[in-house]
Amino acid sequence: MAIIGSLIKRALEIKAQLTPEGDAPVDQQRAQLRSLLSKAKETAIGLYYDYSGILEVDDVIQEFQNRVPIFDYHTMDDLWWSQQQKYPNITWPGHPDFFALSSGTTGSKSKRIPITYDLINAMRSVGFDQLTDFSLQDVSDKVFEKEILMLSSSADLSSNSRGFMEGEISGINVNNFPDWYETFFRPGKDIAQIAQWDERVKRIAEEAPSWDIGAICGIPSWVLMMLEEIVEKNKLTSIHEIWPDLQVFVSGGVAFEPYRDKFDSLVDHEIFYMDTYLASEGFFGYTPSAQKMDMKLAIDHGIFYEFVPFDKDGFDGTGQILNQPTIHTIDQVEEDREYALLISTCAGAWRYMIGDTVRFTNKKDLLFRIAGRTKFFLNVVGSQLSEEKINAAIKKTAAHFDVTIEEFCVGALKDQAGDIYHQWVIGTDDVLDEDEVVLFLDETLEELNKNYRVARSKALKKVKLKAVKKDHFYEALSGSKEKGGQLKTPKVMPTDKLQAFLDNLEKLGH
Numbered sequence: 365m366a367i368i369g370s371l372i373k374r375a376l377e378i379k380a381q382l383t384p385e386g387d388a389p390v391d392q393q394r395a396q397l398r399s400l401l402s403k404a405k406e407t408a409i410g411l412y413y414d415y416s417g418i419l420e421v422d423d424v425i426q427e428f429q430n431r432v433p434i435f436d437y438h439t440m441d442d443l444w445w446s447q448q449q450k451y452p453n454i455t456w457p458g459h460p461d462f463f464a465l466s467s468g469t470t471g472s473k474s475k476r477i478p479i480t481y482d483l484i485n486a487m488r489s490v491g492f493d494q495l496t497d498f499s500l501q502d503v504s505d506k507v508f509e510k511e512i513l514m515l516s517s518s519a520d521l522s523s524n525s526r527g528f529m530e531g532e533i534s535g536i537n538v539n540n541f542p543d544w545y546e547t548f549f550r551p552g553k554d555i556a557q558i559a560q561w562d563e564r565v566k567r568i569a570e571e572a573p574s575w576d577i578g579a580i581c582g583i584p585s586w587v588l589m590m591l592e593e594i595v596e597k598n599k600l601t602s603i604h605e606i607w608p609d610l611q612v613f614v615s616g617g618v619a620f621e622p623y624r625d626k627f628d629s630l631v632d633h634e635i636f637y638m639d640t641y642l643a644s645e646g647f648f649g650y651t652p653s654a655q656k657m658d659m660k661l662a663i664d665h666g667i668f669y670e671f672v673p674f675d676k677d678g679f680d681g682t683g684q685i686l687n688q689p690t691i692h693t694i695d696q697v698e699e700d701r702e703y704a705l706l707i708s709t710c711a712g713a714w715r716y717m718i719g720d721t722v723r724f725t726n727k728k729d730l731l732f733r734i735a736g737r738t739k740f741f742l743n744v745v746g747s748q749l750s751e752e753k754i755n756a757a758i759k760k761t762a763a764h765f766d767v768t769i770e771e772f773c774v775g776a777l778k779d780q781a782g783d784i785y786h787q788w789v790i791g792t793d794d795v796l797d798e799d800e801v802v803l804f805l806d807e808t809l810e811e812l813n814k815n816y817r818v819a820r821s822k823a824l825k826k827v828k829l830k831a832v833k834k835d836h837f838y839e840a841l842s843g844s845k846e847k848g849g850q851l852k853t854p855k856v857m858p859t860d861k862l863q864a865f866l867d868n869l870e871k872l873g874h
Contacts, residue, residue, distance in 0.1 A: 388695070389663050389694045389695065389730060390693055390694050390695035392663050392664050393425075393663055393668055393669065393693065393694050394424060394425060396663070396664060396666070396667065396668050397424060397425060397428060397668040397708065398419060398424055400666070400668060400708055400709070400710060401415045401418055401419055401424070401428070402415075402419060403456075403457065403710070404455065404456055404457070404712065405419065406453065406457070407453045407454060407455055407456060407457060407712070408444070408447075408451075408453060408454045408455070409444055409454065409455045409712075409714060413431050413432050414431065417431075418431060425693060428715075429670070429691055429715075432714055432715050433715065434672075434685065434689075434706060434715045434717055435713075435714065435715055435716050435717065436716075436717050436719075437475050437716075437719075440713065440714075440716055441475070441476070444712075445476070445478060445712075448460055448478055448712075449463075449524070449526040449528055450526070454712070455478070455712030455713070455714065456478070456480055456482075456710070456711060456712030458480075459528070460478035460479055460480055460528070460711065460712070461479060461480050461481050461484075462478075462479040462521070462528070462529050462530060462531075462536050463476045463477065463478060463479060463524070463528055463529075463530040464476070464477040464478075464479050464530070464531070464532060464533040464536055464644040465477075465530055465531060465532055466532075466533075466644045475644070476530065477533075477644040477645055477711075477713075478711050478712055478713075479533070479536055479644075479711055480710060480711045480712070481540075482666060482710040482711065483646060483666060483709060483710050483711040484536070484537070484540050485666075486646065486647070486665045486666035486667070486709075486710055487537065487642070487646065487647035487665075489665050490647040490648075490650065490662045490665045491647065491650075493650075493662065493665075494638075494640070494650040494651075494652070497650075497652040497653070497660075498612075498638070498652075498654070502654070506578065506609045506611075507578040507579060507609065507611045507612060508578075509578075510548075510576055510577060510578025510579070510609055511548050511549070511550045511575055511576050511577050511578065512548050512549060512550065512577070512578065512579045512580075512581065513550045513551065513568075513575070513577045513579070513580045513581070514534075514538070514549065514550070514556075514580075514581045514582060515568075515580070515581070515582035515583070515586060515587050515590055516532070516534030516535055516537070516538050516556060516582070517531070517532035517534050517535050518531065518532075518535055518556070518557060518558065518559045518564070519531070519534075519535040519538040519539055519553060519556040519557045520535070520557040520558070520559050521535055521536065521539060532644075533642070533643070533644040535556075538553065538556050539553075550571075550575050550577065551564075551567070551568050551571060555567045555568060555571070565589070565590050565593050566593070566597075568590060568593075568594065569590075569593045569594045569596075569597035569598070570597065572594045572597075572598065572606060572607075573598060573606045575606075575607070576607065576609065577607040577609075577610050578607075578609050578610060578611055578612065579610070579611065579612040579613070579614065580610070580612070580613050580614070581613075581614040581616070581640075582614075582615075582616070582617075583615075583616060583617035583618060584613075584615050584617075584618065584620055584623040584627070585618065585623065585770065585771060585838075585853070587613070588623060588626055588627065588630075588770070589838075591603055591630050592630070594606075595630060601632075602630065602631055602632040603630050603631055604631055604632045604633060605632075610631070610635060611635055611636060612635060612636045612638060613627065613635055613636070613637050613638070614638050614639075614640055614651075615637060615638065615639050615640065616639065616640040616641070616642050617642075618853065619734070619755055620637060620639060620657060621657075621755070621759060622755070622758065622759070622762075622769060622770055622771075622772075623770055624637065625768050626768055626770060636654040637657065638650070638651035638654065638657070639651045639657045639658075639659055640659070641659055641734060643718060643720075645707060645709060645711070645713055645716065645718055646666070646667050646707065646709050646711070647662060647665070648661065648662055648667065648669075648705075648707075649661045649662055649732065650662070652731075657733070658725050658726065658731040658732065658733055659731065659732055659733065659734075660729065660730050660731055660732075661694070661730040661731075661732060663694065663730065666709060666710035667707055667708070667709050667710070668707070668708040668709075669693075669694060669705065669706065669707060670691050670692070670693060670705075670706035670707075670708075670715065671691070671692040671693070671694075671696075671697050671703035671704070671705065671706070671722075672685065672689045672690065672691060672692075672703060672704040672705075672706060672717075673689070673690055673692070673701060673702070673703055673704075674702040674703055674704050674721045674735075674738065674750075675701075675702070677689065677690040678690055678703075678704060679704070679738070685704070685717065685738075691706075694730070697724050697727060698724070698727070699724050699725060699726070699727050700723060700724070700725070701723065701724070702721050702722070702723050702735045702736075702750070702752070703721060703722055703723070703724075704717060704719075704720070704721050704738050705717070705718050705720050705721070705722055706718075717738070719737055719738050720734055720736070720737055720738070721734070721735040721736050721737065721738060721750075721751075722734055722735055723735040723752075735750065735751065735752045736750050736751025736752050736754075736755075736855070737751055737854075737855075737856075742754075742774060742775070742776060742786070742856045747786070747813070747815060747816045747819040747820075747824055748813065748815035748816065748819075749774075749809065749813060749816060749856070751855045751856065753809065753812050753813050753816075754774060754809075754855055754856070755855070756812060757805055757808045757809045757812055758772055758805070760808050761801060761804055761805045761808060764804055765796055765800075765801060765804070767792055767794035767796050768792060768793070768794055769790055769791070769792050770791055770792060770834055771790070771791030771792075771834060771837050771838070771841075771853050772788065772789065772790045772791065772853070772855070773788070773789050773853055773854060773855055773856070773857050773862070773865070774786055774787065774788045774789075774855070774856060774857070775787055775856060775857040775858065775859060775861070775862035776859060776862075777859060777862065777863065779826070783825050783826070784823060784824060784825075785824065785825060785826035785827060785828060786824065786826075786827045786828070787828050787829075787830070787862060787866070788802065788805065788827070788828065788829040788830070789829075789830050789831075789832065789837070789862075789865065789866070789869070790829065790830070790831045790832070790837075791831075791832060791833070791834040791836075791837030791838070792831060792833075792834060793833055793834050796831055798829050798830070798831050801829055801831070802827055802828065802829035805827075805829070806820070806827045830866075830869070832869060836869065836872055839868075839872060840865055840868035840869045840871075840872055841853060841865065841868075
């Protein structure tokens with residue numbers, strides 16, 4: 365009997381039962397905003413927008429929205445964040461403790477996001493809430509005393525020209541684990557700090573049989589590559605041969621569904637799949653139940669949220685935010701409507717448009733799903749394809765042809781005559797007929813999206829598809845960037861990035 369695991373699970377269950385229900389979500393969020401404004405009122409941005417004055421007004425949320433503009437990364441960085449390495453107290457008291465280099469997408473320059481210990485502690489508290497909710501699920505007590513394998517980017521942080529430590533957020537978090545967590549954390553900091561992806565995975569595969577893993581966390585595409593290496597290296601038919609008590613995979617970074625079948629093929633009994641919304645800017649939500657992948661918004665952990673309808677009330681036809689968009693708070697959102705997310709955080713982000721869109725599935729329980737990216741929106745000729753529609757079409761296509769499509773992207777290119785066409789690239793190890801697949805995919809998108817159907821009858825004359833092996837897809841995607849860890853596939857690529865991706869594939873002989 366897993367005595368220690370039973371005790372840990374019982375303690376977590378008691379904590380969940382004794383935790384008071386709390387105020388209404390909007391009241392918790394209002395208090396959260398007041399706390400953030402109060403702490404930052406003497407910073408440069410707090411003085412400029414008069415945070416003290418905002419705090420004196422009864423309707424603090426409305427006054428905050430009236431005085432403080434919406435920022436994207438470039439405006440936030442140009443006007444405020446770029447000063448933080450030189451001067452203290454710019455958008456948050458003191459200097460940032462770290463800078464997170466966002467993974468970005470292939471060929472794009474990394475963003476430098478300020479990270480404070482306040483934010484690190486807030487993310488840790490969200491993680492503890494997830495563990496508490498998970499304790500209420502029908503899982504074996506054993507999982508609470510097993511090791512946790514976290515596949516992060518390299519935890520070997522670098523020092524920039526001004527002496528600040530920086531790296532990807534997963535590496536920063538690994539370097540700030542409490543000492544007691546080392547007992548459970550795998551692969552351990554020594555292996556996690558290996559910068560080269562292939563070498564890091566090789567070491568993991570070598571050490572894997574000596575570990576006792578109960579849960580795995582990471583971006584599914586790269587976790588799959590790691591598991592496949594472990595299975596091949598150790599001549600396994602299932603990962604459960606060496607980790608019989610593996611019960612949980614916690615996904616994050618990208619949509620999980622395209623990878624589900626492949627995960628299922630590597631295990632010999634059911635495991636729980638759970639999702640997280642952990643970005644460089646904060647930990648925003650997690651799956652509270654093992655029954656479905658919907659996530660619960662973390663509303664009392666150092667972040668104030670606003671929601672901009674991702675439609676004509678908030679954005680124009682090219683996906684650009686309006687000058688005066690409709691803004692909703694948590695009590696005003698509607699179920700099954702897509703929203704762009706604005707955050708104000710305890711790391712000094714203010715009304716910051718993170719670039720993701722979310723859709724609430726259960727407003728009462730604050731359950732939502734990530735719908736896509738504001739920039740992952742293909743509308744060059746009026747097709748108005750959102751990432752959610754693209755994901756749905758790929759899922760239906762894979763099911764129709766009984767193939768596994770783990771990676772894919774699409775973008776708009778011009779042919780020699782100057783006509784615009786959509787170019788798809790699919791990463792799969794299955795054999796498929798490109799002509800048949802692109803025809804079905806095209807017809808499926810016409811069924812799912814009337815704007816796409818209209819575009820196909822007018823300006824969008826052609827749709828092309830290239831299918832390549834999964835490993836070749838990743839190799840071409842990474843280009844000059846270090847592969848693995850937090851590198852994600854952009855489902856919609858700008859023209860220049862897509863052409864560079866195709867050029868990389870051609871160099872590889874595809």
